[in-house]
Amino acid sequence: MGISPDEFRSALGRWPSGVSVVTSLGREPVGMTVSAFFSVSLAPPLVGVCLDQKSATLPVILASRAFGVSVLSTEQWALSERFASKADEHLRFLGLPLADVPGARNPLLEGAVMHLDCLLQATHEAGDHLLCVGSVQIALSHPGEPLLFHGSRYHRLGALG
Template structure:
């Protein structure tokens, strides 16, 4: 596959363009891709499920709405995630959108060295009527049944049909430039 540099606006005065638009360039490295994607602000969510081995959860920023009719969400999960195994076993998950004051919770659920029991010991949870595990105090939450899964490179793309939801009035936690932020 040949990669092409997209046509861009002219460079600012005194700066040189990174490459000539339209000329073939090397395939982007994983690090270069991560560096560029760090400039895309994203809400921070904790994906939770209650599998046969107990609760499991992970921090995610690759979450978006997919459809209104039926209501579907899309979540991207690392193929090596223990939470993915639990979601596949249970067939359901919850998306818990975090508030701006919940950065520590996001860090706990993002740390691969923190076991699931410890992650949940710092969080207050409840089961919804459909069996999903929801974090108390989240800015918003969606309870989902797995609708479908798709391969996505080193991730699995989950689509979830929303069966229950809720929200509060607060400010979201934002992930931008490899740090947590609040809206100004």
């Protein structure tokens, strides 16, 4: 008994996530939209991102052994689309202000609600994706509401009660 890709995709659409742009620095800054970002360990501080093996950002991360994470705010939903679109991939950073984070190895997007600067600690092959574990060197939080993604649409937080 197996499940079809459609069944799998549709079931996973019920899982809400935040939206991050994972970046790295080669000759130019590179970055891509990622929902598969998660905390892994508190001590030492580790996070994970799961990246498509075909991603153009991935080889840069593997070469630099570093990546950054910018968790997008609700005002930045257009950036999520920009960093996911294959059209004008090389223009993703054009005119985009970067955050001034002393000591950061990776480009971090201004206006994000969280910035992490990580060294690549380990990778694990996981089907058509590569699980990248990062050792967090810098962690900053900023005011603002995090952008959410659920059921192929963007959302904002709403408190219960």
